[in-house]
Amino acid sequence: MLIFPAIDLYDGKAVRLLRGEYDKMTVYSENPPEIAAEFKAAGASCIHLVDLEGAKEGTTPNLETVRKIVESSSLFAEIGGGIRSMETIEKYVSIGVSRVILGTAAVEDEAFLARAVEKYGEKIAVGADIKDGFIAVRGWTEKSDRDAFSFCRHMEALGVKTLICTDISKDGAMQGTNRELYRDLSREFSMQIVASGGVSSIDDVRHLAGLDLYGAIIGKAYYTGAISLREAIEVAK
Secondary structure, X not given: OEEEEEEXXXXXXXXXXXXXXXXXXXXXXXXXXXXXXXXXXXXXXXXXXXXXXXXXXXXXXXXXXXXXXXXXXXXXXXEEXXXXXXXXXXXXXXXOOOEEEEOHHHHHOHHHHHHHHHHHHHHEEEEXXXXXXXXXXXXXXXXXXXXXXXXXXXXXXXXXXXXXXXXXXXXXXOOOOOHHHHHHHHHHOOOEEEEEOOOOOHHHHHHHHHOOOOEEEEOHHHHOOOOOHHHHXXXXX
């Protein structure tokens, strides 16, 4: 299993939210490329980026910061947050981003998702952000009427290869991850499943790796020192 240490971007800074709430934001660094360098030094081969401003607005206000992270770290980089046009996908791909994550757009504009998958193939992932069993959109600020598992099943039928699945209720809460959810997802689907939200201990990492998941995202637990990234990467192997 791959470990994706995360940098959430807001106003050019590395931050974290609690359960996706923008008024519960903690700034961890004003130099995100420096954080990416720390990830690489700890043995990371990949990085998960989120443009939190983009997620709300559908724009790319942190594009230059993303470029600096990708160029300076040379890590396999995936990014999500407000990606709702082919132009935005191309912007990210052109600066060296390895995989682009579609969230709101995958829920609300299936024709766009299909075009993106047709053109970019495995460079397209879908973010399934789950709130009370349903898919959430617009930076987690709205809950759609799409049942989580039927949505994931539909994504697989459309040819999506990678699914980043977040339990919003666990995100940033440091109370453990939703092990039952990822067990069910791993049994149900043949897509590459990435667990996100609440991975807060080495035991969480060990358990998820035992489910034969493709990857797990570590965010707040890294920044608070609850998880050693180097140890997590070894355990995940």
